[in-house]
Amino acid sequence: MTPLVENPLEPGLYIVATPIGNLGDLSPRAADILSRADVVAVEDSRVTAGLLRHIGVKRPMLPYHDHNAEGVRPGLIARMGTEAVALVSDAGTPLISDPGYKLVRDARAAGHTIVTIPGPCAAIAALTLAGLPTDRFLFAGFLPSKAGARTTAIAELAGIRATLVLYESGPRLAASLSALAGGLGDRDAAVTREISKKFEEAVTGTLSSLAARYADAPPRGEIAIVIAPPGDAPPPAIEDADAALAEALTRLPASKAAGEIAKKFGLDRKALYARAMAMKA
Structure with a gap:
């Protein structure tokens, strides 16, 4: 039997971020949502049980992870019509590197309320x-x-x-x-x-x-x-531009060949056109 709670939540989906290490990082709002949810969808019930013990509550849990998501998701969506479903991962913010986005997508398509409770993210x-x-x-x-x-x-x-x-x-x-x-x-x-x-x-x-x-x-x-992001790209070697221009001249007029290579290499079009004319001569 589901334990009764005072001041129950409105039905829908509640996406709850949990600590990535230090249990003290669980926000008061997240603790409140977890203590009042009708069911908590979890990756590993053993992990989430420890978190619930930390805040001194017991709530029904339902495994929801990579291996069972397709089979479990329709039932969770149906429950959101009358119950508050909290979604958690083992650590951090749900949906980050896990399949939770499909639950959000289907919950929205079904017209259910969706609430996010932000918090830790590795x-x-x-x-x-x-x-x-x-x-x-x-x-x-x-x-x-x-x-x-x-x-x-x-x-x-x-x-x-x-x-x-x-x-x-x-x-x-x-x-x-x-x-x-x-x-x-x-x-x-x-x-x-x-x-x-x-x-x-x-x-x-x-x-x-x-x-x-x-x-x-x-x-x-x-x-x-x-x-770190990549550094500035090195300037193109003139030999590479010349080779590309020579190839372009085999299929394009000089003006169009110069324009193509200028765009590709970030070089001056007029200078390339002069070079193309010299090559043709």
Whole structure:
């Protein structure tokens, strides 16, 4: 039987951020919502049970994670019509690197109330510790575990002019840092771990130096990697522009060839047109 609560919540979905380490980071509002929810959708009931004990309440819990989400989601959506459903992850803000967005999507489609209770997020906390630019950043989740897929994913990130934030596990950390150095260049970076816990740390250096540091000593705990954005692109070599211009002249008039190469290489169109005419002569 569901324990009765005073001042019950309005039916709907409540997205509740939970601590990423220190239980003292649970906000009073989050504690209040959890204490009054009719059911709490959880990743791991053992983890959330510890959090509920910390605030001195007992609430019904329902597992909702990668392996059962498709089967469980319709029932949760139906319950939101008459009950308050709180969604939590094991740590941090739900929907960040987990499948919760589908629950929000379907709850909205069903016309249910959706409320977010913001709080801790490891990606944002890592940014504050890293000492790297924060005006523009991209959260990229976990890299693929297989080498080929990981290389492809890193190549997609290489041209993004923003600080990058990724999650990683200790056993995979050194290999990921090495792959990142190879695919992105040896950028400045930070490895943050155990955020908000007793042994919180942020180790900074280049990607290659960090890969070497952790090669024989994989760290424990939850890890976030923060990587500086790329530097300014080097100016194109004149030989590359000449080769591209010569190729363009085989299929375009000189004026259009100069315009195409000027746009591609960021060079002066008039100078390229003069060069194109010299080549044709």
